[in-house]
Amino acid sequence: MANGKPEKESAALDQRIRLLENERRILLELGDDITKVRDKNDLIVLFSSRLKEIFPFTHAIVSLIDHEARVYCPFLLDPNSSPIRTHPVYASLVAGHFPLDEPFIQQVIANDGPSAFILEDIMDVPGSPPFLRVNYEGGVREILMTPLKSKDQVIGFLHMYVATVNGFTDEFKNIIKGIAPQISGAVINIIRNEAISREERLNEVLLSLSNEMVKVRTRQDMLNVLNSGLREVIGFSHSMMTVMDDTEEYYRAYLADADATVRELTDFGDTLDMPTPVEDGIYDIASLYYKPLVFNMASFDIEKAPLWFKMHYEMGAREMIVKILGDNGSSKYSLMLFADKVGTFAKEAVSIIQRISGQVFTAISNISANEEILKRENEKSFLLDFSSDIAGVRSKEDLAEVLGRCLRKLKPQLGYVIRKINEDRATTTSYIFDSLNIADDDAELQEIKNTAFPIEDGLQNRVLNSEIPLFFSVNVEINRGNTTRYVHFWKRMGLRTMIGAPLRTGDTKLGILWLGIEEINIPLLQGICAQTSVAMSNIMANEELLAKEREQSFLVEFSRSIAxxxxxxxxxxxxxxxxxxxxxxxxxxxxxxxxxxxxxxxxxxxxxxxxxxxxxxxxxxxxxxxxxxxxxxxxxxxxxxxxxxxxxxxxxxxxxxxxxxxxxxxxxxxxxxxxxxxxxxxxxxxxxxxxxxxxxxxxxxxxxxxxxxxxxxxxxVLEYKHKLEMENDYLKEQIKTIYNFSEIVGNGAEMQKVYRLISQVAETNSTVLLLGETGTGKELIARAIHNASPRKSKLMVKVNCAALPAHLIESELFGHEKGAFTGAIDRRIGKFELANNSTLFLDEIGEMPLELQVKLLRVLQERELERIGGKSTIKVDVRVIAATNRDLEAEVQAGRFRSDLYYRLNVFPINLPPLRERLEDVEPLANFFLSKFSKNAGKKVNGLSSHVLQELRSYSWPGNVRELEHLIERSILLCEGHTLTEIHLPQHEGSKPMVAGAYNVTLEQIERAHIIDVLKRCSGKISGAGGAAEVLEVPGTTLHSKMKKLGISKADYFIK
CATH class of the missing domain: 3.30.450.40 (GAF domain)
Structure with missing residues (x-):
């Protein structure tokens, strides 16, 4: 047992030694591999093959720190090995910048070595970077973060991911810790190599740019150089160059990307052509700096910024760099580059632009010089050709053809128009209108061509008061609230910029030349306008002369025709x-x-x-x-x-x-x-x-x-002549019929009443109605009233209403125009006009047709009339005296006479007594007629026997004074001596001595009997010489009317 423990310890030590030797071998091998790394690809191979052979991680990323910005961002990764490459936010993560101050990354820095984190534990901690959760969603469960240092300063991080929890072993961590300094060195070398490569590439590009700049001759050449060479080293989105005008107060685009999105922005389509004040808060500030100046466009108040600034901002630009180009303190040109994101124009970009600015200025100056030379040569050639062509112009049509051919060379969008100042000097109208792409039947075009526009409309007055042509932006004018019709027509036609050039000779303003064109040579246009003005002035002078000749010729011809x-x-x-x-x-x-x-x-x-x-x-x-x-x-x-x-x-x-x-x-x-x-x-x-x-x-x-x-x-004159002729005819007629009394005969009581009434009404203008039987002297009384009135200096006009057919009475009274009816071959004035300022005697008024009574009433009331067929009214001042032997009140009741006319006529009625009611006047009347007709017959009959006087007094006199007159005339013709001893009274009841019962006979019966007696004596003859009408001294038509009214038929007077 005792020996067993040392053996185990020995075995563990041997295992430890073998691990250390293995780590050392791996580190040596990896170190050898890392020393061979020269670029990013080498390092990617190292991660994706060598390291994965040691440990099966999913993928690795190297990020770098931007200490100035306090962020870190991806620097190196193998997109093919990443399990999150299909994630929706993968692209934004790869391009992202992550705060360096977040707790997660600060803990990595503090650990000063590889630190493993279980994603589920940290990804939801506030302030954690979003890539932790994204990787977790992609199947990753643990991350190993290792700081990369250079001289004790963290320059970045090595991110390594594994699909299992606690998947990173201590042995692997030790290996990563051991190679971290070498990876840091490799990253630094890569950065340095890339910088060297970039510098070399930059030098190559700048050298190439320099070589290309030398070859630049046109603006397009310059644009091509910028877009191909410079864009390669500076990632701008689009470019623009500007030029200052001669006043040094405004600048405008000199050139811009031909394919820029500006062409699609209709609201800014003409912005590049619009002048911008130098004092705009951008150009003036950039002019103060020697080096290019970078502007964060988002920091500007867009509403107050120049139009071109708004345009580029709308195109997506968020950063721009401006370099003023010039020498000896001038700032005529500028180079402007735009980028879609802030940070594009870093120090390197500023340095590059500064380095090439001199060459760009030289190139652009050469372009301008070449353009100026070419422009002047073209101007001379152009104007010489135009001068030669315009010398042959004689008419407006010639001028339109020559000017159109000339201006089309300048490539206007929609032709041109010349508007001429009108004679009122306040408006203009189209003088020449040349449209290239507009249909001639365009309704709005025709209306504009035919409309006179006031000069003071905000555009025309500015052009006419200017010494040089003026550019107008159609959109700007409309946005300013200009409602002029032709400005909106320009907009409808797609015109963005219009130029208006004044046409004048000396101090005389002739009109305006309008041209739809984006850009034009102003001196050239002024030369064209000068020659056009002279030609136009000559043509207008010739046209004026020709017009006056035509006018005079026409007026002479018209004068002859109208004479x-x-x-x-x-x-x-x-x-x-x-x-x-x-x-x-x-x-x-x-x-x-x-x-x-x-x-x-x-x-x-x-x-x-x-x-x-x-x-x-x-x-x-x-x-x-x-x-x-x-x-x-x-x-x-x-x-x-x-x-x-x-x-x-x-x-x-x-x-x-x-x-x-x-x-x-x-x-x-x-x-x-x-x-x-x-x-x-x-x-x-x-x-x-x-x-x-x-x-x-x-x-x-x-x-x-x-x-x-x-x-x-x-x-x-014709009216007076006609009137005089009618008066003459009328006088002749009246001379035949008028009683040649110096005064009215009769002094009886009844006549004294009549005299008093005459004296009362004569001096007035009142209408008089004479009532009495036939033969009572109504016309004589009417004449007496007229002769006693203020109108006596003029002839009294008489109309017998029963003497004319009904269809002619209206013409007789009111007159007619030529062609008013069949037979009206000439104008004829009526009796009312003839009696103007005089008296009109309407005899037999009771015979007037009802339809004419209405018109007579209107004339009496309104004192005006219209001739038949006439279109205008004629004022008349006529005093009317009417006479009738009818009972008008009975006629009104019978519906044969209008009541309103009766009341209008019956203003001052005078009843004339019949002769049988004034027998005391029979003897003086008989003596008067005896004297008159004795002279006419050439006899000396100077007295009346008592027997005759007795018979005259005993007779009923149905024919009244007229019957007495005719009886005396007949008796004188039959008389053999100097005294009238026999009177031939009519043999009818009325001829017998009057008895009391004789007065029971009505007036109509007496009149009927008298007419029958006269007709018998005339053998039944009514009209013509020797007829009853002649004896009774009434028109034939009147006698016919009387006979019809009294019921006299042929059987009553025809003697078999």
Whole structure:
């Protein structure tokens, strides 16, 4: 037993010795292998093969410490051996940075040797690195962490993982502890070798860059060098170079990555072309440093940063480095590199950019010099060619062709447009429009071409007030709230940048050349604009001369055409033809000012242009308007024509049905011009058209004004002539029929009543209604009233309402226009117009047809009338005296006479007594007629016998004074001596001496008997020479009407 214990101890010692020798052998072998390590691959092979032969761990990782950043991160690993390589967060772990201050890693450092940890015990401890749980999820259960040191400073860690708990043996830990210094040395060597290799590679790249820089001639060359060579040693995402303008106050992009994402950012598409102030908090600060300056882009206020900064930030850039390039204190150029993550531009990147900055500046300066030389050569050649081409320009079309061919060489996006300043000097319109890729039928394009835009719109005024062309960013202008229609059209067409160049000769501004282009040679464009301005000025001068010649020629021709015009119809035909042929429009309306100087009535218009709104137009055209109507007042107060923009008038809320009517018609503009002769307004002229030559319009209106004045004068003369002719005819007619009394004969009591009534009403303008039997002298009384009135200086006009057929009475009273009805071959004025300012005697008013009574009533009430076929009302001042032998009250009751007209006429009724009620006047009347007809017959009959007087007094006189007159005339012709001794009274009941019962006979019976007696004496002849109508001195139509009313048939008077 005693010997057994030493043997066991000896065996254990031998085992221990063998283990130590084995460890020593392994350490020697591993040490030998580690000394052969030159790069990461060698070290990976060491871990994945040699160490795994000793101990079956799952995988190993070497991490390095960044003491300045206080983090550690993976440096070396074998991705093929890692059980977590398919884990979703594997990539982020490999690229991750882990805090050095976390409790887990501090414990590893404190242990100063290999430390094994069971993952389940530590992975959920607060502050533990996330890779512990990820490895646990990948099947790992234990981790062995060994600090790697260099000169007593921990430089990193060796991470080793095993799939079982307590899987790391003490022997393996001792081995790892033993080779840890050698692994540390190998890692340091790898780092140094990589640094040497990188330096060598960097030198090679910089040398290559230097060689390539020498070859750089263009911006694209420079871009290629930066993107190929420099990006290889500095991991930037994209680059940009800027150049400062001549004012040294702004800078803009000089070149940028052609394939950069900026081209896809529509909101920033034109940012590279926009100038940026030098004092932007980036460029100015970078200018203060000799070395490149790195900026953390996330630290900036994006809203206040320059546009290009926002653009790159939107592209994902988070860090940038800026190097100002220049010599002798200049800072004309800059190099800007951008990276997607912070930390990309470390000290090495700063050093590299500093080293190549001189060469970049030299190369970029050479590029600029070459571009300047080439630009000037091209400018000279370009302008010489353009000058040669433009010398042959004679018309606007020539200029459009030459300028288009020239500008297309500059490759504009969508052609160009020249907008010319209009005569109002406040608006511009398209002068030349050249569109490369826009359809000619584009509705918005056509509208913009045809619209006059105000100069003071925020863009045009800036261009015209500038000495140089100006660039405008379409998006920026829209974002600023510019609502100008053409700016939004540019946006719709995809234009990002527009340049506006002023066109002027001397101090005279002609217009603007707009060009859609991203970049252009400004001096070259100025040269083009200078020559274009001269050509445009010459063309406009020639066009103005030609236009004036055409205008003068046209106006002379129009003057000749209108000189031959004598009537309104001829004038309308001439105006319509001229407007259609020359101005391609139709006449909307001509209104003329009436004699009252206040009312404008429709004179002529073309109704065909209002077919779709004919009812509305007829309503408007039928109305007179006042000179103070707002639109009319504006036109009459202005020397030249006024353009009324329908949309603008509606927007301003201007009143008037005409504006809404124009909108219904679809009119865009309405032109209103005053028609005047000398300084006297005669009317207004209206056209509905988008645009018209105002000079021609003014000339046309002048000619039309004179023509209308002449026509009105001619119409007035013709009217006066016609009126005089009618008065003459009427006078001749009246001379035949008028009683040639200097005063009315009769002094009886009944006539004295009539005289008093005449004296009471004569001086007034009241309507008078004369009532009495046929032959009582109603016309004589009417004439007496007229001759005693203030109207006596003018002729009293008489109309017998029963003397004309019903269809002609209206024309007789009110007149008619030419063509108003069949047979109306000329205009005719009616009796009311003829009696203007005088008296109209309407005899036999009871015979007037009912349908005409309405129109008569209107004239009496309104004191105005319309001719048949006329379109305007005519004011009249007529005193009406009506007469009738009918009982109008009975006629009203019977429905044959309008009650309202009766009341209107019955203002001042005068009843004329029949002769049988004034027998005391028979003798003076008989003596009067005896004297009159004795002279006419050439006889000297100067007295009446007592027998004759007795017979005259005894007769009932159904025909009243007229019957007495005719009886005396007949008796004188039959008389043989100087005294009338025999009177030939009619042989009927009325001829017998009157007895008391004679007065029981009605007036109608007496009148019927008298007419039958006269018809018998005339052998039944009614009309014509020797007819009963002639004897009774009434028109044939009146006699027919009387006979029909009294029931007289042929059997009553026909003698077999």
């Amino acid at each position: 031959a015009v004598r009537t309104k119809d001829e004038l309308q035909a001439t105006i319509s033809e001229v407007l259609r042929r020359v101005l391609k429009v139709k006449l909307a309306m001509i209104r003329i000012i009436e004699e009252d100087g206040v009312t404008l009535s429709p004179y002529m218009y073309d109704e065909s242009m209002f077919e779709k709104v004919s009812e509305t137009f007829k309503l408007l055209a039928s109305k007179n308007i006042d000179v103070n109507e707002p639109l009319t007042a504006r036109v009459l107060a202005t020397e030249s024509a006024i353009v009324f923009n329908v949309e603008e008038e509606l927007r301003q809320g201007n009143p008037g049905g005409y504006i809404k009517f124009w909108q219904e018609v679809g009119a865009k503009n309405a032109y209103g011009a005053a028609l005047r002769v000398g300084n006297v307004n005669v009317g207004t002229f209206w056209l509905l058209v988008d645009e018209i030559n105002l000079t021609i319009l003014k000339g046309i209106c002048a000619q039309i004004s004179i023509a209308i004045s002449n026509i009105k004068a001619i119409e007035k």
